[in-house]
Amino acid sequence: MSEGKHNGKVISFINMKGGVGKTTLTKEIGFRLANSLNYKVLLIDIDPQINLTQSIFKRFGFAQSKDLANKSNIEENSDNNLKITEASIQNVLEGNISLSNPTDLDKAIFNIPNTNLSIIPGEFGLEFLTRNLNSSNLENGIYNFIDDNNLKDQFDYILIDCPPTYSSYTIAALKPSNYYVVPVKPEAYSMLGVDMLEKVVDETKKTNKVYFKDKDLKNLGIIITNVKAKEKEKPGILNLINDIENSRILKENGIRVFKNHFLHNSSLQSDMSYLIDTSNAEKYSKPNLVKLTEEFVSYTREDTK
Template structure:
């Protein structure tokens, strides 16, 4: 492993689903790797595995022959889908035995000719890990990163988290330096943030040795799915202002990103769509550029 980097580990998380956390993880991660040439590792620990499905579709991968055959038929291709055994399952289960730790290639898929890698999610993860000791599961990502010196191998390690409080959430946050909270401009949107802050405090207070030499900081709130034309509408502006002035943000000193993540209809229509790798809608590419630059700034400031 190279000793060039001192990578930051950042979880994208909200206790409320459907807020765009997977899309943000993918789009910011790909821009960091593709245009800014940062070495990026994505980790998909959300049992819904939407991040994995998107990355696999974009770059032509599957985890089984059956899935590859199905993908080839759907895409009208002939054996172009590559099989990978890399899986978050191998990270979670490999933490059980110190005598037989998980090998890098059984966990991490390196995308050829890209500065991008992924630890893919796994279908049926909750069933597969049902008999695992919760302590082993919750320590697994932290241990895997430390044992393999992944902070020396990557500039950024971005984790896509589930929208529920579970051992997967704890595993992600125990390994993280920061977390980012995507929020839609909706009534009661801050309830998920309030719940998340309580979860984070609980994790920090019950796992103090893990955070003794590093913090677990809220990098900020990113308001998502804002339609460009709606930015001029009073209702949306009022909702955003309500979020900005909420007691939760002000009371805890949580930052609100200056740049919102704008709505792009292609993201919903096409799983293989990437803003940074396409002729994006008028506002999307400069919007992603500004948002990613702000993200880098805050992770650099510490």
């Protein structure tokens, strides 16, 4: 593991449209950064669907409770070996209420043994569990937790998996972020979610100026997802991709499109514990992830804010 201060970047993976590969990109880029590139990486799951948490926990054999583990089929038949962690995004958000009783790191961050990867796990039913928190507590929770614990000095990358809807959780993710990445599938009306997102980001920056006084919040770029390697040259797909790359919304907002698309891989849908970086997908997926992650890293190094 790398030592010393890391000058970490906080990056939200977000789109106002669901089903675009947001969680998969967060997991796959985050794991490659930690596993093969030796960066210290913290994943934060603030999507109430907790798919990122379930995937990471199933891969490494952990859970937040035996009940949830069994529902997720994690070590379903080996309760004696089940490893439970109390770490949770709920503790981060609730710990923001009291300055005199902040959340302990081990109740928020779970460090996966023998890796450079850590996670603040999502919480199933988060909307219900945090119903008594006011919007200020929710929206400031992650920012304050990162700042209070100097997490940017401890991690190279802090990647946040956001919900696909506008809510206090969206604001909570954007406030501490230096960048946001927008996954987009090549389909009709795909840019509507991007247009709405840009308006959300503008409004967030205008109404929370103090949080962006010493840092900017920049769109790192659009990543076109779910492109099938054998179909990427077909006229229909090419036209859809061309429509995205030449979209008025992108031109008006100066938003780039990543040169590398994220290729479709059926194993990502069929196996929750699957990770491209440790797979044998040498023909398409692994080389694709290598190039995409290199491009991702290069864009985060364009400035030092």
